[in-house]
Amino acid sequence: MIRIAANLSTLFADLPIEARFEAAARAGFAAVEMQFPYAWPARHIAALLAANGLTLALINAPAGDFARGDRGLVLGDEDAFRRSIDQAIAYAQATDCRRVHVLIGNGPPDAVAVRRLREAARRFSGHGVALMLEALNPLDQPGYALPDLAAADALRIAIGEANVRLQLDAYHLLRSGGDPLAAFDRLGGHVGHIQIADPSDRGEPSEPVLFDVLDTVAASGWDGFVGAEYNPRGKTAAGLGWARRYGVVPGERTDG
């Protein structure tokens, strides 16, 4: 059975953080992910996970000031990047989270970026954490270092550490004309996390290709999590019908 994780930065986002965890558990999720948990102490997040019987599948490392246009710290000041990795490790340890997405920044990843990411991956490895690389589509995120999965995979290979994995976000791929099924077929062995949203408006999954992706991934025996990283068109709980066939059913939780 495929494991769907509620992205608590986008789902139930109208609720205070404590209520988001409760609502995810009540809706039938056994796992959650968070883009940036850093506004809350790590021990608070850990307590919310424990109280609601949830696994934290993925967090992002701090990526700078999103509102100002930052999309990662790898290409910037070395100390700021190191501090972001320190903070990500502290949160991953406190919450037993095994995947940390490191956003790169705007501009092509150069040799310095490769070296910094290799050091970060080695540090993550000591804590049982995988370093995730995700492509962000150029329509929404012009200038981002990894505009497609091929660029993310090239960077993975250049870094050359076994715990560097791809984060296949079907929304980003579809939005820029990519084919997530072909991508999974080609690179599935290196994919450590998947995310979905409808390509039309980043809302609830409705395009048939997304269900083809989920069914193909489930049939393949791939054992990661699929993050529901979308912006609900209405109340989150009312839009979760799509997830029932993947085991997200109120009152019928399976283990994350």
Ligand SMILES: O=C(O)[C@@H](O)C(=O)CO
């Ligand atoms: O798809 C996205 O935008 C996210 O997965 C992300 O981590 C950047 O915030």
Ligand SMILES: [Mg+2]
């Ligand atoms: Mg994503």
